[in-house]
Amino acid sequence: MWWSVWDRLNILIFARLWCRCFQASDFIGAERFYTRAIIHDATNPAYFTNRALSRLKLSLWEAVIDDCQHALDLLPTSLKAYTYLGQAQLALDRPNEALSSSQQAYKLAIAVRSPSAATIAGTVLQAKKRKWEVSEDRRIMEEGGLLGKLVKMLTEEGEKEVSAVETQWSLGKEEGRVHKEHRHEEGGEWNKNREGDTQALEAAVWEEIEARKHSTRERINLLKDVFARADPAKYKPRIVPDHLIDNITFCIMHDPVITKHGQSYERATILEHLRRSKTDPLTREPLTEEDLRPNLALRVACEEFMRENGWAVDY
Amino acid sequence: MTFATRRLRKIVGALPPGITLVRAEDFKEWQLDIRVLDDNPIYKGKTYRLSFKFNINYPIDAPIVTFVEAPGITIPMHPHIYSNGIICLDLLSSGNGWSPVQSVESVCMSIQSMLTGNTRNERPEGDADFVRSGNTNPRNIRFVYDDPTV
Structure with a gap:
């Protein structure tokens, strides 16, 4: 009796605090609260999926996957766990896994009529697109030739840029640590500020790396496009036939349904x-x-x- | 990219006669100028400006469409258009009027034909009171569509 009251009180407090954190976009705070909730009760799948969501917002992909797997052990039909799992796997560039997780999520979402079905359908399509990109790249590489070599060069150059940023960052961190030890006597307040600085810096570095990766991808896509245009035998204008497009969102469909009047729509959209x-x-x-x-x-x-x-997803 | 931006990105192309895009810097608000193509004396030779406001759920949710004033551009006279630019048209209402297969062009064309077919050079009944009430969001208004001829 005593304990159940105590439990309920705790859950209420957690829920309240967590809401506040999410509203303030304080995902680090939310993540900590859910870690405490899990220590308190590791049998509740909702704690794991909620922490997975905070971690998703913080781009801690591996940790998201961990949490989702825990949640699925506890509740094998967890829609949220499959949804976040698919998103994290896509972010980690594992399109095959992302596809099977998000397809599972989609099935569950349709079964319970969840409004998130449309977003999940989007993840399914993104995973399919990524799969296509990977197989296209393999084909280009296997065909060898100039394009393959150029793509390889650009990829390597991009990797070099990223690792340069990373090296610079880790050197900076070393230096920071030395400084911190020196100034330790000056009091806790300063250290706290320093910690905030580190976090901001880490975010800036992450952003810088993402920007470099993005520009590498753009360069490669541009190159492929130029080559495709130069080869009229293989070059086909990129147009998705109208009958494959959902008339409401204008996206290619992945689970079309037909109305009694004969028009087809993407299921999630028409619902x-x-x-x-x-x-x-x-x-x-x-x-x-x-x-x-x-x-x-x-x-x-x-x-x-x-x-x-695969390009049809972004058409 | 949301559905809304995808939808909107695609229509920036050929627009039907009498309709021109004035402003479409983002996917939140667009402005289009419309002209009535026939010789209706109420609107002849005049251009009117429509504002479309989209939310993130467009085209599932209806856009908010109103007439706006600009230098040299007034709000057209019509028994279903209030002098603050609010249009009383069932296909713009979020209930059963709007359909997600409608587009910016089709809405413009409907409004064009709403003007073309009009013969009364007047404002809706109670226009002054309505405008004074300060309600500028058509979503908050419940229109009664009692005139099947328009």
């Missing part, structure tokens, strides 16, 4: 519309969720197109 208005978007006649049927042939057509044309 979002039906939540607001139970009408057919084209004819304005009554339309409910039960009237929607999966359009399997179109689904296969979209999948096939995506396999050859």
Whole structure:
């Protein structure tokens, strides 16, 4: 009795504090609160998924994966765990894993009618696109030739830039530590400030690295585009056929459903519309969720197109 | 990239006659000028400016569409357009009026034809009171669509 009251009180306090942290975008604070919650009760999957979300915001991808796996051990049907897992795996550039996690998340989201289905469908498509990019790169490398060599050079140059930033940063950190030891007597307040500085600096370095990676990717894409245009035999204009595109979001579909009037939409999008208005978007006649049927042939057509044309995701 | 920006990015291209894009610096607010193409004496030779405000859920959510004033540009006279620019048109209402397959062009064209078909050079009933109430967000207003001819 005593304990259950104490537990409940604790959970209430945690929930309150956590909310405040999230509102203030204090994800470090939120992460700490959830670590404490987990120490208090390691059998609650929600603590793990909530910490995973804070860690996702902090870009601690490996830690997100850890938390999601814990949550899935406790609750194998956790929609949030699969969602965050897919996002973290995508960020770590593991498109195959990201695809299977986000497909699992999508299935669960549709089953419980979660409004996050549209976002998850986006992750599924991004994972597919990344898979296509990886296989395209492999093809270009295998074909050898000038393009392969140039891409390799640009990639290496990009890696060099990133490691230069990293080296500079770790040298700076060494120096900082020496300073800190010197000034230790000057009191705790100063040290605290210093810690804040380090955090800000770390964020700046991270941003710098991401910027370098981004510009390398851009350069490579530009190069590939130039080569594609120079080779009219292989060059095809990048256009997604209209029938593969969802008429509401204008994105290529991944789980199309057909209405009783014959028009197909991405399932997550049309469900979002039906939540607001139970009408057919084209004819304005009554339309409910039960009237929607999966359009399997179109689904296969979209999948096939995506396999050859991963760029279609950003079209 | 959100759905909203993707949708909007794609239409910056050919616009139907009588419709020109004035401002589209971001994906939050756009301004378009429209002209009535026939000889309707109320609107002949005049250009009006529409403001579209999009939220992140566009096109699932309707955009907020109003007429705005600018140097040399007034709010058109129409029994369903208040003098502060608010338009009373069912397809712009978030309930069952808006449909996510509508686009900026199709809304402009609907408003164009709403002006073309009008013969009454007047404001809606209670215009002065409505404008004085200071309500500038059409979302907060419940219109009663009692005139099936428009």
